[in-house]
Amino acid sequence: MGVSDRISLAEVARATGVALGSFDSASVAKAMGGFASTHIGGDTHPTIADISECLFFSPGDGRIWLQDQRMVLLHTEALGAMRREMVDSMGIEKARGLFTRAGYVSGARDAQLVRKHWPDADPPAAAMAGTRLHALEGVVKVELVSVTYDPDTSGYEGEFIWHNSSEDDEHIAAYGIGGSPACWMQVGYATGYVSTLFGRLIVFRETMCRSMGQAQCRVVGKSADKWDNIEEDMRYLNAREFVDTAAYARSEAGPADLAPSEAAAGDAMVGASSAFNAACHQLSRVARTSATVLFTGESGVGKEKFASMLHRISPRKDQPFIAVNCAAIPETLIESELFGVERGAYTGASHSRPGRFERASGGTLFLDEIGMLSFVAQGKLLRALQEGEVERVGGTRGIAVDVRVVAATNEDLRLAVREGRFREDLFFRLNVFPIHLPPLRERRDDIPLLMNHFLNHYRRKHGCNTGGFTQASVRTLLNYDFPGNIRELQNLIERAVIMADADGLIDVHHLFTGGETLSAEVMTLRMQGSSGTLNFEGVPACANPVLAGATASPQSLEQTERDTLERAISACQGNLSAAARRLGTTRAKLAYRARKHSLI
Template sequence: MRASDRISLADVARATGAALGSFDSASVTKALGGFASTHIGGDTHPTIADISECLFFSPGDGRIWLQDQRMVLLHTEALGSMRREMIDSLGIEKARGLFTRAGYVSGARDAQLVRKHWPDADPPAAAMAGTRLHALEGVVKVELVSVTYDPDTSGYEGEFLWHNSSEDDEHIAAYGIGGSPACWMQVGYATGYVSTLFGRLIVFRETMCRSMGEAHCRVVGKSADKWDDIEEDMRYLNAREFVDTAAYARPLPRAAELPAVDAPAGDAMVGASSAFNAACHQLSRVARTSATVLFTGESGVGKEKFASMLHKISPRKDQPFIAVNCAAIPETLVESELFGVERGAYTGASHSRPGRFERASGGTLFLDEIGALSFVAQGKLLRALQEGEIERVGGTRGISVDVRVVAATNEALRQAVREGRFREDLFFRLNVFPIHLPPLRERRDDIPLLMTHFLNHYRRKHGCNAGGFTHAAVRALLNYDFPGNIRELQNLVERAVIAADVDGLIDVHHLFTGGEALNADIMTLRMQGSSGTLNFSAPAATSAALTPNMKVTEHSLEQSERDMLQRAISACHGNLSAAARQLKTTRPKLAYRARKHGLI
């Protein structure tokens, strides 16, 4: 879609002369507590005017955009009707969980938008942008009471008042005044926004609500480890009961109190993104059956963890769970490893032994990297699946086995079938109930939760008292592509916990010491007057403006940026969208920098 086809809310306001509203700078600054060292108010970017530049209407093709995210205008009565039907059909507990998780995803998306388009915004300004976005989206008016943030410990505490809650309007209309808070999506939104912004789990609770007869709603947000009973909150945030809740709030014991044997880091299912929750729903649905399940996804996304959890929540949970890495078995030994050997079957077979199918009888057999099996081994596996019977190497009788087979692959098996590398009949036998696990870069909402989980685990395991993550480390992890997925994040956090100073914070140099390829936009130097600040978004205009022969002076970088912006805006006759396309940047970024230089 051409940018000229879209009309932003700010364009409408400029054309009509209508005011977009502002925040009272003095009251906001007073309430900022631990943030107060940095001035923030209605004129601090991103302002509500900046944010409104991101909202576009495209009436011609029926789409509304919040920057690059598609939005919809929905009647609150329609949302209230859906809410009422979900409560009546699912029960209030399940409905509350669904709305909380939907709000979490919405908040996480808005936080990603703010990080992407205002990378230079200070933490308090970025945090306040969430309240402005929530108001702009028509959900609720947010009033800041107080907020503190300790960068040394990453501890957060905030208190807000909510006015004109759309959720309360519909809940009260349907059920009247009750005894429990009803702003479920808004609580999820606040949790998702602030957790994604600061890179650690920060949980919000509604302590007062209009649905309980109060004049307004009051919410309190704290870092997860500051709440005494976080399990209740996580019950609504997690899609299924088997998703870990205690991992976020376990206190760090002294080194002398560490248990002698600790559980491996992969024991907990951690996540709250829509992709993660969708996989959990599928897992729960198929677990009660005996159907064959095929997990697909890149290496390191947690296929074996999901397979293990499938077994634990199935009726076979008291029977064996046997895992086999097909790629690790030599082709000559595949048959004996899977089906067993009779005594004397070949030289060295001095005694009979059962194979993995027999050992897993009554339980679950997990075949990882199933695509690595040879064509011959695939044929023998197919027969075992079809007949429910195996025959040991050197044996003369069939042995019946009752095994649920769960397979996993990081290959595209359909493509392997087309290329003749995988049997089509075996593929259809395995592909009864496929579950795709997306890579971590496609479920970034889960990164803050996983960071917190692995940090707590490895602090206990290694007796290291790392205090948390710096803002630079959080931004680096949130912008990293994770080619190794969750396994790589786990390794990075373990490495950093060991490398960090006692009671110190984990920084970028503690994490990326193994040759990882960081995003080129991370950690660039921006000159501002006579000082420089580290930031995470190198402007294309600035880097293009400098040439090898240019004499770099104290103000050359800033002046070069101003000159290039001025030339682009003039060439496009004041059309900021066109100028942004010319400079290969976004309109909000260009508008922010142009306003900073006094060009608009």
């Protein structure tokens, strides 16, 4: 076998005749009664067999994949040893938070996989896929007790029993029976998976645990606004205390005027992804010092927000925080704005005034878009940083200042130095402690949390009763590239809250009305009069084998449905059950639509 050969678990099962395991269709269907008129069972896609097709082994080069995500097989005893060392060295609270966050990221990744490969799966089927993935990954066997999902409000509530928890096995082996639940990663996984799937924060709590002496583990999940004291749960999901927890609290629509003490939407630090947490850890380390910090990243990733938080958690928090947008000040005025002006320095200078350096003395000066400074201004800024004093325009004496300088740029300053647009000596003076903030498309785990936060904020601000997001809008947002990053997501949701009907859900057409370009993997609906056409332009044929060969030009929605059904039925030689499995739907639904189009 070549090093690039991959063997799927399903192929091994077929070759050996060993069953992969199944779910009791009758009991699952009964428990899923809260999902109106939706059949769920072992034959609902994605099934355990469908999911197992995504698991690949390449023994020759030492890699395992779950579809396009690399996985590892790890001894649970090794995880137990790591858990024990972390608890002993960090304390149980910090260790619990670390494992909860790791579980959240794992759950969010699995939800993205299900969203990507079964985009048309009904919400309950996609939700059940998470339990099957968790079992396939060897973490725990999940027994469904009950679950309800209201598509009109996006409200969710579910109860599950966990059997054979690997986390409990190792925790009990290390610490015995205690007084608190120990399935930290599993709770994080469930929160990350279901929140990413439904596009709103859904928090899980373990109400019973084997580590507490009970016979089994029981977990309950609810939409965040249905829980009391949600901040306690978010304490473990947030890497640092300065990450906002009030953003997740119960929110009711209220008057448009906000209380003065309430933070604006842009003032909250919200996130749980590994990239976000890494930036928070760096921020916490450098905050206690007076070192110069350089934030880099694309426009809209939150550089000013991180700079403001750096000041608020630093010893200088009681002193001024002065922000300067270097790109917004004309070159002729930048020197006077930064360093101040003496009376009579030029025509119109009728009185002396301090510059931003003097005003920020004792505190923090934030220089945004530092790469836009002219070469002359760069030289004067370098001198101020080196000498610790400034000289006003028209002045004759130096003024000592004690300022912590924090800079930000969306440019590659190293490239600017090589091209002669930025002084090398100033770059090294600023680049003492660089913190890179990744774009939102590289931290998609945070999108559901940000969606939930902005939705709550703008419902309060505009006095709207918008219920939540449709499944189509969630899928589209999770696939969107966000060229404007968090700022663009914030604007999209504010627009949608305003446009959506009272007590209704936010749909795709509420979000994308400003000429945004959707991902090639997301089909768009073009309305022409009273009819609609699906645009398949740019969608690779391999994305859906049933659509392979579909015309690239727009066609009517009815014709698209008919052609899809006809291909599937033809490919399965008229076997409606097989065609339904191919399309990821039930036989009854397929037969109804086929009769509508006179195909049977």
